[in-house]
Amino acid sequence: MSAPLAIQLRGVVKRYGAITAVDRLDLDLPEGTCVGLLGPNGAGKSTTMKLLTAQAIADEGELSVLGFTLPRESKQARAECGVVPQLDNLDVTLTVEQNLVVFAYLYRLGRRERRPAVERALTIANLGDRRDTRVDRLSGGMRRRLLIARALVHRPRLVLLDEPTVGLDPQVRQELWALIDRLRSEGTSILMSTHYIEEAERLADSVTIMSHGSAVAMGPPRDLIVEHAGHEAVEVYGGPAKLAEVEAQAHAAGLATRRTGTSVAVLRLNGDAPEGERRPANLEDVFVLLTGERLE
């Protein structure tokens, strides 16, 4: 336990009526790192994000953000956090610049700090030449960049990104990855929920996989892969009967498998691997192994 923790959750429970959205969740985010929150829809990622800004109040457990205890000191914590929501909530009738100015006020920047902060955010979003454009005239990618830059206007110590690239073209996604990676290398703590496994693999120092409201695995992506899926996987293609047979044999030999739709991937290879295409094991294998092949 060297670095101080930007986020520490212990035994956090959040219920909505009969549904337990977050179920005894533990989560650590050491300062200056990027933690990816991976999980299928309904695993509790968005609820966790809401708990961190006190837009949902936990029923049980302890939460601290940047050393502040939630929900009591959440306003102090929020002052030093930047939040990028999953759903775009920019003011669409305002210009790019006006959107940033509004947030410079909401995050309490002083009179002299506001102008440079807005300019800096414009540079981050690479929207300097669009400053006077109304948001409803921007492309989807530009809006996302603005949404991220808006969250950075006050130089937050911690940034919460909720599905930052959902629904975007691959090119735009790469552009945002560059932006997030730059932020991380600068020392900002980042919590990023995503269900794009590649996103977590590329950007996160550590990944927490959530299923049914709790963390089922955590660690650096590479370690998780080796631990849960092994170094290599073998993909076997064939008809349903063939795939079922491969599965049965693998299980008899103590190997793990997962269906990929058109094939069966045999994981945790130990020597007697079936014939098929070899490939390195990946985080998606771990994800499916731990969160189940079928979604309820």
Add this chain to the structure above:
Amino acid sequence: MSASNDDLDRLDTSIRAALRTRSGLVSVEAPRSARLRRLERPALLGVLMREMINFSSYWRSTTFSATVEPTIYLVAFGFGFGSLVSTVGGYDYVEFVGTGTVATAVLFSSAFAAMFGTFIKYKFQRTYDAVLAAPVDTEELVTAEVLWIATRAGVYGCVPLLVAMVFGLDPNAGMLLVPVFGFLAGFGWACFGILAAATATSIENFNYIISAVLTPLFLVAGTFFPLDQLPQWAQTLAQVNPLYHLVQLVRHAAFGFEGWSDLGHAGALLAFGVIMWRLAIWRMEQRLID
């Protein structure tokens, strides 16, 4: 939109440049030691600034309807009824309606703005999610929204008075208090609107509130006809109608204050404001915080 390598390079360079300046600026560590309290000025200012900057993009249409609507009422009733009745309760009918429609203008620019504006912001635009992720609490959010709407209502409330002056209403020093009365009533009505928006499950629900609550209150407020001709129950009902108290205050501001009874009217508006304010915050908190 597709990003070429050039774009990515540019983005990269620009981020580098932006980050380089980071260490050069004063750090924002200050709030750490400062204890954060309820109803903080910076939080209220933040929400108010958001409203004001937004207002700059739609003030024309709002001002148009807030000005034209009461003017139409004034002209229609003033000349329509005015040709049948020349005086009401000792006042020229145009003067009677001119002072009365101040309340209409205040109601329209506060309750309606708050109802629709709040519903759109929290349900469709999700603006409040963004605001509450910043260091702003629901109490501050609601209070700042209401202060802004009430200020607008205070200003727009003066329009019918100015129009009535064109038609012969004599200016009076007491009228300088009309924006204050408009603000006070607008505060309560804005809170009422937020309470309605936080209770409604769809925008269609507002039909119930408009037909069953606002329209009767709007008519039984002494705006267009004096209440002393109405049955006793309607007069009693008027006593709990904030619009009635506003109408009385405005009329007395124009024609002469009546001491204690006006303090009573102001007290009623104040009580209405405070009760609605707490209710709006309570309901909005339930809606916004899970």
